[in-house]
Amino acid sequence: MRIGVLTGGGDCPGLNAVIRAVVRKGAGIYGYEFVGFRDGWKGPLEGLTMSLGIPEVRGILPRGGTILGSSRTNPYKIEGGVGRIRQNLADMGIDALVAIGGEDTLGVATQLHDQGVNVVGVPKTIDNDLNATDYTFGFDTAVNIAMEAIDRLHTTAESHHRALIVEVMGRHAGWIALHAGLAGGANVILIPEQRFSLERVCAYVESRFQSHYAPIIVIAEGAQPDEGEMVTLDKGLDAFGHVRLGGIGEWLAGQIEARTGKEARTTVLGHIQRGGTPTAFDRVLATRFGLHAIDVVHDEDWGKMVALQGTNIVRVPLAEATTELKTVPPSFYSEAEVFFG
Amino acid sequence: MRIGVLTGGGDCPGLNAVIRAVVRKGAGIYGYEFVGFRDGWKGPLEGLTMSLGIPEVRGILPRGGTILGSSRTNPYKIEGGVGRIRQNLADMGIDALVAIGGEDTLGVATQLHDQGVNVVGVPKTIDNDLNATDYTFGFDTAVNIAMEAIDRLHTTAESHHRALIVEVMGRHAGWIALHAGLAGGANVILIPEQRFSLERVCAYVESRFQSHYAPIIVIAEGAQPDEGEMVTLDKGLDAFGHVRLGGIGEWLAGQIEARTGKEARTTVLGHIQRGGTPTAFDRVLATRFGLHAIDVVHDEDWGKMVALQGTNIVRVPLAEATTELKTVPPSFYSEAEVFFG
Amino acid sequence: MRIGVLTGGGDCPGLNAVIRAVVRKGAGIYGYEFVGFRDGWKGPLEGLTMSLGIPEVRGILPRGGTILGSSRTNPYKIEGGVGRIRQNLADMGIDALVAIGGEDTLGVATQLHDQGVNVVGVPKTIDNDLNATDYTFGFDTAVNIAMEAIDRLHTTAESHHRALIVEVMGRHAGWIALHAGLAGGANVILIPEQRFSLERVCAYVESRFQSHYAPIIVIAEGAQPDEGEMVTLDKGLDAFGHVRLGGIGEWLAGQIEARTGKEARTTVLGHIQRGGTPTAFDRVLATRFGLHAIDVVHDEDWGKMVALQGTNIVRVPLAEATTELKTVPPSFYSEAEVFFG
Amino acid sequence: MRIGVLTGGGDCPGLNAVIRAVVRKGAGIYGYEFVGFRDGWKGPLEGLTMSLGIPEVRGILPRGGTILGSSRTNPYKIEGGVGRIRQNLADMGIDALVAIGGEDTLGVATQLHDQGVNVVGVPKTIDNDLNATDYTFGFDTAVNIAMEAIDRLHTTAESHHRALIVEVMGRHAGWIALHAGLAGGANVILIPEQRFSLERVCAYVESRFQSHYAPIIVIAEGAQPDEGEMVTLDKGLDAFGHVRLGGIGEWLAGQIEARTGKEARTTVLGHIQRGGTPTAFDRVLATRFGLHAIDVVHDEDWGKMVALQGTNIVRVPLAEATTELKTVPPSFYSEAEVFFG
Known part of the structure; x- marks a missing residue:
């Protein structure tokens, strides 16, 4: 299989740890080939790629940012955008996409999946405001x-x-x-x-x-x-x-x-x-997200994203990334009020 | 109510954060009085105390170690030890104990509870090897x-x-x-x-x-x-x-x-x-453990300890602190082996 | 001898390290007694003191801020201010002052020395803009x-x-x-x-x-x-x-x-x-400043302040603290311009 | 001019900062070309090179280690070693060498200079035991x-x-x-x-x-x-x-x-x-050493190395790198003894 990987949206420590884990297990264990798409959805839209294999992910675990670059490009807001993505994926022989990003990036992933593209998601929000997972890296x-x-x-x-x-x-x-x-x-x-x-x-x-x-x-x-x-x-x-x-x-x-x-x-x-080296918690979480995401690809369980529940990594439908925001519950905020005033 | 607090066993970043939260909520919201027992179970055994109120816990949140001191003293290994503890608690008018510690410290707490002492536990192990909780602070x-x-x-x-x-x-x-x-x-x-x-x-x-x-x-x-x-x-x-x-x-x-x-x-x-200032994760976990432990005291739900499950703090029987060790499951270790060799 | 110590002006990591060194050597080697004046020159002006001995300086080396507190009070801007300071020093039997501070604080120290008060200075400016010394702590x-x-x-x-x-x-x-x-x-x-x-x-x-x-x-x-x-x-x-x-x-x-x-x-x-724990460089410099300042007191070499020249701590007249600002020389700025554009 | 750069001896945070400054100023201001020699003196000895220009030094300032690699190879201990180095330098059209290293590395540099090779040195010792300079980076x-x-x-x-x-x-x-x-x-x-x-x-x-x-x-x-x-x-x-x-x-x-x-x-x-990112002090010192070293090359002032004296970077004969060790003077050690016992 030939897998495309992209990162979209704002900066978040741990993105490189996800990419590394996806590639290390995907290439090392499953024997997949990888293509790095540059700058989020702009990559598959405009055919911007970079080579992505075990040598490219060496040493990136502790680094902030993303070696793939990022953008907020949304192909659904560009006339003919989705068609161009499908064409580019076909032309390059890409069998599946691993999309790492927040609400917007995974929203596009969800729609593409609905239209038959093989997509797996990894959730990313530094604000931790995603309902489907206990915590997000960063x-x-x-x-x-x-x-x-x-x-x-x-x-x-x-x-x-x-x-x-x-x-x-x-x-x-x-x-x-x-x-x-x-x-x-x-x-x-x-x-x-x-x-x-x-x-x-x-x-x-x-x-x-x-x-x-x-x-x-x-x-x-x-x-x-x-x-x-x-x-x-x-x-x-x-x-x-x-x-x-x-x-x-x-x-x-x-x-x-x-x-x-x-x-x-x-x-x-x-x-x-949002910059700099991730903490241990974020590196481990991002690494585990990456390892499980490539397992989801291996299982051809398209349209899913990985999530943390307790100490386990689970799979949930991609659509859950774009449901309601996880805000601070009043009960937790009140807990903290003990220390005010 | 008059509450005794003690910390036992090895050093662990976050102990002071627990003590602070217990006292801030206990004194500030519930109006309890506190007595600090020094050096783990040695404190109630030998009547070693220090004053413990809102002024004493000011500024200790980021500090490693424990302002109460610690030891590995086990009253069950000392002839007449338990009797002396009961007598000392009675003499000082202590209504309940909050015991913060690992397997040994909470083992003593469990036995004391079985013998009618009002005890609430907070689990502590830097090794994270306790089955009852997803993570321990430190x-x-x-x-x-x-x-x-x-x-x-x-x-x-x-x-x-x-x-x-x-x-x-x-x-x-x-x-x-x-x-x-x-x-x-x-x-x-x-x-x-x-x-x-x-x-x-x-x-x-x-x-x-x-x-x-x-x-x-x-x-x-x-x-x-x-x-x-x-x-x-x-x-x-x-x-x-x-x-x-x-x-x-x-x-x-x-x-x-x-x-x-x-x-x-x-x-x-x-x-x-095991020294120095705790990370944010440990400070938040330790603080939440402390806040919930004093709620357990308030509910007079003796013989319980607090634990983390997912993102929630829950109560479990104290005895669970001394059940089998939580070791690394082979499946998680294999996950990591992708990166070896 | 009975020595007063005060810190004036803005926050600067290393102040506590100076205080500790002054007291450790002053009390431990020279047998002096110390009085801590609170909140800069407001302390001797209003007779605000705290006890200051070896127990008080225990554990303060890594802590930011100053246990003595600080202020920008200038006794020369307060009618009768200087007279009150002299009277208070006399009443308390203070033989000499160690003043730790920047241009303003040491400006007051210089004037007091000119009027016969036994003063020794330790320079402090986080901006490093003091001509008399290669570097200042903080x-x-x-x-x-x-x-x-x-x-x-x-x-x-x-x-x-x-x-x-x-x-x-x-x-x-x-x-x-x-x-x-x-x-x-x-x-x-x-x-x-x-x-x-x-x-x-x-x-x-x-x-x-x-x-x-x-x-x-x-x-x-x-x-x-x-x-x-x-x-x-x-x-x-x-x-x-x-x-x-x-x-x-x-x-x-x-x-x-x-x-x-x-x-x-x-x-x-x-x-x-300007907050938090000082770096090793600042802790060592501040400690050495403190050790030398108390030697200056011991030598009764009044009206001097300590300064760093190369790797040596030297003494210079207090007045040098208030001479022209040490600004970045154009040559050093040009050096850096290699990296611009 | 065509300049070779090498790093020898043990690891030391700041090596990359020196290399970057040498290249940024050398290529950007003086228009020199650079050749990176790999693994210390082994590089010119065995003709092991890597390309070294502004793109290669991008992003290396905060990184520990050395992009050039290092070794303890001493050409004077290898039969015909020096001859091979001279030959290799001639074959590659190298006009001058910048050697960054400790006593051993600079000892070789000194001897090569005595035999007519154009060498400039940058001192490196994590132990700070070099007499010619107030401090060394790392x-x-x-x-x-x-x-x-x-x-x-x-x-x-x-x-x-x-x-x-x-x-x-x-x-x-x-x-x-x-x-x-x-x-x-x-x-x-x-x-x-x-x-x-x-x-x-x-x-x-x-x-x-x-x-x-x-x-x-x-x-x-x-x-x-x-x-x-x-x-x-x-x-x-x-x-x-x-x-x-x-x-x-x-x-x-x-x-x-x-x-x-x-x-x-x-x-x-x-x-x-000796690993990891350098402190600000070490990054600034290493950067300034690099900037001055390339000025020394520009002045064709061969046989010199850079050194810190007070806040100034100066030039001293390379031979000074191998004179007596700078040990802790008894007077400084006694200063510290105040805090013992």
């Missing part, structure tokens, strides 16, 4: 990076008198904020799932200063204040055409300063949460 | 430390011509060796669950040198060669009374040198695997 | 933190098509930006010492995208574009009263997006650069 | 790795009752042991420069246990006890032909156990001290 790495940043801020919080804010990833789900906040001992954790009361946050900040410890606040980029305090964050140029506005973290700092008279400083971790 | 930290060591050795393996051996913890179970080896991309992983063929290891080492890459071998301290090659490792002084022999890692290095004529070097990670 | 830690962030961004830069910007500390001197940029392999390094041409930066960004590698730009918070492109960064609320503007990094991202049409993302490291 | 990385190990051991030392020993590199000079011990807060530091009294070490261990803190001992692999207690460490197989003896760390543990009756455990860091 998440543990992001949480550790954010936790280390919080650890460092405690030092300043103990010696100075400033509210310290860390803005972490999470547009729709607060998993990173919640885990990093719990692990780092943050005093307030604000997540997209639950609007926050600016008044309550400011009251807490005040009380904290009275006890001589400066507060540390972790806020997911998608967190929002209560309706009444709603604000539109116009990312981009400002009214004068030359200044870009910050995110919710900067906004919160401004609000705290205006309302409490205390200094507030924001750290925006940004892309450093 | 394990993820140990695996990351060992993985980072392997990462560093790859550098040397690429530029020099030496077999490199890393001896990691694991007397009876190979979880650390297997996870660290998978995460670090080791070429051979040797675990206690499966005797290894010295001949096969040496043959592999030879073949690897021919392909210009030096091999990296991860070996659990409890791994053993095949019967025929069996060796007694007399830890302690040697025949001349002045030289201490190394462990299985050093032994393997000696064998490889003698049989292949290639240099072999061993790194023995030892106690650095 | 700088190496900050550079490593920024470098690790850049390392992580390379991953994304290789797989995606975004300009990535890291804003690091350095209002007046670009040492952190230059060292972190060199160590992290940044493509452009912008420092306060040399205005940058926005046009040239954008042209480079364009060219870089053509070669399929996204550029990484390190910018010191005090860097400024050429006069013609000058911009006032109004930190604080915007015209609508609810949004706070970002710093120069966010500004640059906005400019790049507007001019090149490429996405640009900014990471603002902020306070995480 | 040393800072090794010290940080050893310090982090010590940091982790403190956790165990606080909760348990065991003497903990860390054996670090340093056959002839104790720089790593001294710096890591100072930075990690070790209680005893034993270096090759000064024989240690086993009796005094054991007495200290006893006293430490009485104060309830377990001692941490850092020992350089080349440290030796007093003459009377001298021991021959027969590395290799033991009398029974199957067990390899440990190093001085294991020996010391055995002695402490035998003499004090307390448990003692040893961690042997081994090769993990």
Whole structure:
């Protein structure tokens, strides 16, 4: 068999570990040939390939990013896109595809499978917001990076008198904020799932200063204040055409300063949460995902993706990758509230 | 209620996170008072206590070790030991105990519960060899430390011509060796669950040198060669009374040198695997264990311990802590063998 | 002798290592007694003290921050401030002061010495911009933190098509930006010492995208574009009263997006650069500074501060702490330009 | 000009950073062509080359090891070796060599220069024992790795009752042991420069246990006890032909156990001290060494090597690389003794 492999969507530590495992077992045990498609769905769409065999995957296990490159190209949004992919796969003699990616990438995979293409999926979301699996790789790495940043801020919080804010990833789900906040001992954790009361946050900040410890606040980029305090964050140029506005973290700092008279400083971790070498948890999970994905190919069990349930890797229908988002349940968030205020 | 807390057995990153969570929720939400017992079961046995409240647990979340100290004291091996513990608990007005520890510590807890003492357990084993729970805290930290060591050795393996051996913890179970080896991309992983063929290891080492890459071998301290090659490792002084022999890692290095004529070097990670700040995974798990343990106390559901199943914290009978060891299943070990040889 | 110790100004990894060394040698070898003054010059001004002896400095070597607390209080800006300090020192029987701090803190120390107070100084600036010494502690830690962030961004830069910007500390001197940029392999390094041409930066960004590698730009918070492109960064609320503007990094991202049409993302490291455990270099330097500072006290060589020259710790007049800033020399900046563009 | 580059001797973080800087400036600014010689002096001896240009050095800055490979081959110990090197250089049209290595590698470079070959040197020793330069790259990385190990051991030392020993590199000079011990807060530091009294070490261990803190001992692999207690460490197989003896760390543990009756455990860091990504200090130093080395080539100032003096990179005669070893001066060792006992 001749197998194509591609990675789509945003960066995520562990992508290379998946690719390596797929190729090591696929070529080494099953004797498959591999073709690497470059830049996500753009690869099969435009016939962009690279050679992919055991020599190409040597040494990539600890490296962040993806040797295949990535993009957000969606062939269903391009006229004739799907036809070109089918033609290219046929021309190159590709028997099956292993697609590694998030909701968008696997959504395309699902549709292609429905149209008869042999596809197997590996789920990827750094935000951990996929219902079908207990954890996704990359998440543990992001949480550790954010936790280390919080650890460092405690030092300043103990010696100075400033509210310290860390803005972490999470547009729709607060998993990173919640885990990093719990692990780092943050005093307030604000997540997209639950609007926050600016008044309550400011009251807490005040009380904290009275006890001589400066507060540390972790806020997911998608967190929002209560309706009444709603604000539109116009990312981009400002009214004068030359200044870009910050995110919710900067906004919160401004609000705290205006309302409490205390200094507030924001750290925006940004892309450093998704780069660099993966943690052991993510390397093992990504490796096991890769090993099982190629077994799914071997079983010709098309239209499935791999998932973690407890300590086992299982197979679920690809369509489950695009069902509802897994958000933080209120019960888990309440657990953490013990440490607030 | 007045609750005693103790930690027993070997060091494990996350112990302080458990203690903190127990006290923060117990004192902050349920209004309990706490007494810290020092040095494991020695504390209630000899009446060694320290004050334990919200101020005492401030800042301990990221710290390794245990603020309560630890020991391997077993009151059932001391004449009148159990009676003294019961008397001390009564004298101090202790209503219940939270015991954090491994097989031995929780074994004592189980027996005490059988005799009517109100006990709740939190399982702890850095080796992750407990059947009742998917993971124990401390394990993820140990695996990351060992993985980072392997990462560093790859550098040397690429530029020099030496077999490199890393001896990691694991007397009876190979979880650390297997996870660290998978995460670090080791070429051979040797675990206690499966005797290894010295001949096969040496043959592999030879073949690897021919392909210009030096091999990296991860070996659990409890791994053993095949019967025929069996060796007694007399830890302690040697025949001349002045030289201490190394462990299985050093032994393997000696064998490889003698049989292949290639240099072999061993790194023995030892106690650095169990010290220092816990990873995010371990801090979150330990914190959740602590929060749920104090809920078990609140429910007066004595004789239970907390455990992780999937992403949920559940309660299981304390006795499950001392049932059979969770060893690496042959199927999981075979998965990893794809990467050997 | 009875010695007072204080730390002033911003956070800096290594402060605790200095305090520990001063006390360990002062109490252990010279038999001095110590008084800890809290919160910089506010301590002697308001008589805020804490006990400071060998037990108090146990375990603080690896910890960021300062157990003494800090502030920016300047007794020369407070009516009668200096008189109150002299009175308090006399009342408490303090024979000499060890003042650990930056330009402001040591400026006060210099003036007090001129007025007859026995003072010895230890220089502290995370920005490394002090002429009298080759390096100051804390700088190496900050550079490593920024470098690790850049390392992580390379991953994304290789797989995606975004300009990535890291804003690091350095209002007046670009040492952190230059060292972190060199160590992290940044493509452009912008420092306060040399205005940058926005046009040239954008042209480079364009060219870089053509070669399929996204550029990484390190910018010191005090860097400024050429006069013609000058911009006032109004930190604080915007015209609508609810949004706070970002710093120069966010500004640059906005400019790049507007001019090149490429996405640009900014990471603002902020306070995480000054917190957490110090590197080995900083711990050794801080420890040696502390050991030598107490020798200076022992020699009653008042009005001196310690400094690093080559591998030696030397003594220089306190006044040298407040002479001109050590900025990045054009020759060193040019060295680094080899790696740009 | 056509320049050959080679790396010789043991592994050292920063080698790739030197190679990258040499090539980036040499090819980018001076327009030189480069030839990579593989495996140290074996490369020019046997004509083993690899292509070396700007594409080959992309991304290698943060990587440990050397893309050129290394060996301990000495052409002066091979009959006709030097002649073959000269012939090969002539055949390939090599105008000059940049040799990066330690005493042995630069010793060969010195002799070749004396015989008319155009050579420039870059000093490399992880042990920092070279007189001509304040620091060598790799040393800072090794010290940080050893310090982090010590940091982790403190956790165990606080909760348990065991003497903990860390054996670090340093056959002839104790720089790593001294710096890591100072930075990690070790209680005893034993270096090759000064024989240690086993009796005094054991007495200290006893006293430490009485104060309830377990001692941490850092020992350089080349440290030796007093003459009377001298021991021959027969590395290799033991009398029974199957067990390899440990190093001085294991020996010391055995002695402490035998003499004090307390448990003692040893961690042997081994090769993990010389692998993996370099620290910022080492990356900047290595980069600056590379930039200056190619300037030396440009100036045709043959027979020189680069060195660090204070914050400046200077040129010194190659012969200085092979003069006397820079050992730890007694005065610096005494400084550290404040923290012992």
